[in-house]
Amino acid sequence: MTKNVLFIMCDQLRWDYLSCTGHPHLHTPNIDTLAARGVLFDRAYVQSPICGPSRMSFYTGRYVASHGSTWNNIPLKVGEMTLGDHLRPLGVRTALCGKTHMSADVEGMKRLGLAPDSEIGVRVAECGFEPYEREDGLHPDGPRYPRNEAYDQFMEKRGWPDENPWQTVANSAEDEDGNILSGWFMDNADKPARAADEESETPYITSRAMDFIREAGDTPWCLHLSYIKPHWPYIVPAPYHDMYGPETHLDPVRSAAEREKPHPVYGAFMEERVSRAFCDDGTRTRVLTAYMGLIKQIDDQMGRLMAFLDAQGLTEETMIIFTSDHGDYLGDHWMGEKELFHDASARIPMIVVDPRAEADAARGQTSSALVEAIDVVPTILDYFGGEAVPHIIEGHSLVPLLHGQTDSLRDVAVSEYDYSMRGVRQRLGVAVKDAKLTMLFDGRWKYIFAEGFRPMLFDLQNDPDELTDLGADPAHQAECARMEKLLFAWARRTSQRTTRSDAWIAARDPSLGEAKAGILIGYRNEAELREVLGPVAVRAGKTHKAG
Template sequence: MSKNVLFIMCDQLRWDYLSCAGHPDLHTPNIDALAKRGVRFDRAYVQSTICGPSRMSFYTGRYVSSHGSTWNNVPLKVGEMTLGDHLRPLGVRTALCGKTHMAADVEGMKRLGLAPDSQIGALVSECGFEPYERDDGLHPNSNYGKRNKNYDDYMKERGWEDENPWDSVANSGEDDDGNILSGWFLDNSDIAARAPDEDSETPYITRRAMDFIRESGDSPWCLHLSYIKPHWPYIVPAPYHDMYPPETHLPVVRSEAEREDPHPVFGAFMEERVSKAFTNETTRTKVIGAYMGLIKQIDDQMGELMKFLDAQGLTDSTMIVFTSDHGDYLGDHWLGEKELFHDPSSRIPLIVVDPSKEADPTRGTVSTSLVEAIDVVPTILDYFDGAQVGHIIEGRSLLPLLHGERETIKDFVISEYDYSFRQARRRLGVDVADAKLTMLFDGRWKYIFSEGFRPMLFDLDADPDELNDLGGNPDYASECRRLEDLLFQWSRRTSQRTTMSDAQIEARGVDLSEAKAGVVIGFATEEEFRTALAASGSEQKE
């Protein structure tokens, strides 16, 4: 039986909103069951804390500063190899069902003569995935994003005549008088979506994933099942909308001291509209109830999906990766959304189920090894017995951890953020070129380099909630210098020479290629030249 991979990604799912990660009231038995079958990586971090660049790192196995897609809708440049590019030569059908947040490099494609509707053009436009069904989940009544015509048609078949059922049905509710209440507004988060559960986005895209698997037959495949939720709009169908009253919510993690003299960038993000909205306890309570309901709905769909794999006889041949593209502050640290580097934003759930017997020793364990989103691509490639191309892919395969061969694969993790697009930059008066943040976390110390400002520093051993920024404290100057040196060392990596590996360069030995071609430079005499050729094992032919 062929090997397969089911690469499942949620959008904006926090690492700690699963019962296997310790949430006391949000029970996720089906996701927990995955953790029991595989390894739950407890210290996994994204390469950027916003959808687009994070996903581009997931799909390329490369850091943000390497692939260059630094924010949402910044195109991934033509030529960046993605998961599908690595797998297709191995005969693996690599497809998408759901969200990518990919912005195609239209200008680059035009320059190279790649038609978007050609086979190659379609793959380049979709992060290298065959777009079985793309749905980025943002379809307001405007030209923003791509409408999913399949979902629109499905909803119309179900009797919804709305022009945009994604907006007015799946992501809106209604009051007792029949007035439509948009889920875009946070204070509507506690009402049920108009769509019944089976017609909402999460069950729909799960069924579409099942369609793909049925159609794939016995050929090996890698399916990226990418859920739109629990990303906003925070609204969920019955019965999930009122499952989680306030007493089930985790307490907010923030302190007044954080607002007294914050790092300038941190302070600027506290002033963002969404951050201020989450300081209102009524609003925050409504949102968290819906957020938990959306996660519970995903967990229920995981149960349906796993039963389907069992029925298809695919469970024992399918690697499962379950993760998220970033977290959600939900009011922690006086912030909404994501974007900065506290754990609620940068730390993600990551569960990997390797069905091979080699993974039996670690099954059901929790790994505290530092791992990154970029490690997913080399792990999948390794599972399909593909070559590890370290000059292209910057992540590292997790199979040595999954097979119990190693306890750690890296000493620190990196996350990068370009905040040039945000109002926070303008509020600070920072130039576009300088609106950069880079996090380095070594398992204890979280160091954030901020162009033009002092660094931020958190000691997660002494301060696991990250409430005390030590970056401006002179007592920790030496620690900052140590971490800055590590960051400088990382920044000097070779990341753009993707056309030739170190091994290929090493294999060339003494480089006399020019001399062999008759371009004789640096030799004083013909005798010296012939001696050098003979020593290299390739005497020039007469």
């Protein structure tokens, strides 16, 4: 049987904005069906709560401190192996439809003589994917990704000859006088986008994914279908723009106490413009109306896509992974955007459907195992029968959980954030090298190490909404010390020796290997050498008569 993988990622989709994860008003029956067919991992965390670093961890299976792409547009260095590098030797076509937020290591490619337009150069520049169609969005006026021309041409055929229809049509509204209202302004979030549903990004990129699957034929494939939404600009076409009014919106999770003497870093992020905007009830209401509509549109496209797989006869041979690169505060904790480590930001939806009979034992279950974004690459590699490479990939295959063979993979989940690129760092007077945050979560305690500041600590067992920071409480210093010890153990891991595995090293007999090679360190005479080599002829170290 041919095996395929459909790796679906949404951008900025919160873990709790699906009906299968508990939202009482936002009904997502098609995503719920995926959960019923597979396993819903309800404690999944990203390796960084911002697009670029999170995605680089998803694509490499490595922590941010290992791959080095610490913020958006900081390149993933040449030489980091990605999903495509692991799958291509297995004969798997690994392609992209949508977003990666990848920035190529142009200087590294130039140093190694890799032409950007060569086959290898394109793979290095595209996170190891074949870019069937890359569409990152996020380009209102500046230079756009060169392969966006397909969408522009599509829109022109639809009667939109705009220079940048992504900006002026898909992400803009229009008033009664024909004036274009930019979706970047949050006051316009509750207005319908100018684009029709089928012209907007989510249906368009779904159609392109279907095109790829049709063209792939019998070749095993792994398709990364990566949606731009529900990431801002918060705007959605009709009929989704007014499906979810204020009566469907959840109250923000926040307390007045959070603003009283907050941790300095947290306090600085609460003062960001986007955080202040989400503290305005009118703005938050308009954004939530669009945000929920965008998710409903994604769910409808999931139904369309699953029906397509059924029609193509591919459902029973395709592993499906549905997830997000991070969440969205949406006003919770007096915050907008993402970037810190409350569950609204760092926790993600994760559904995996393994079509094999071995997965029937756990099918339809919700797993409370601690899962990380870096587990996706080893899971896909395992599914295709690839050999595990733990000296390169730091995540764990989810297959044992999918097959009901275990209920745990790790003791702690780790996430990292480098805020050196943000104005927060300057306002706090923090040096670039010290603008680092690291989160550890053990299933109850969430600990955030903040270089140069006291730690943050939350007890999710007694405070599931994360409203009370216990990091400065003397009564909890022992817990902070315990978590700091776990962080120290994690930081001491070997992560850069990717050319030789632990197993390769363990299989060697150092003294025997050196002796056979004629490297004789510490031997007093030939007799000692013979004791080591046994019957093997001793060639090195022999005494020769002068000619």
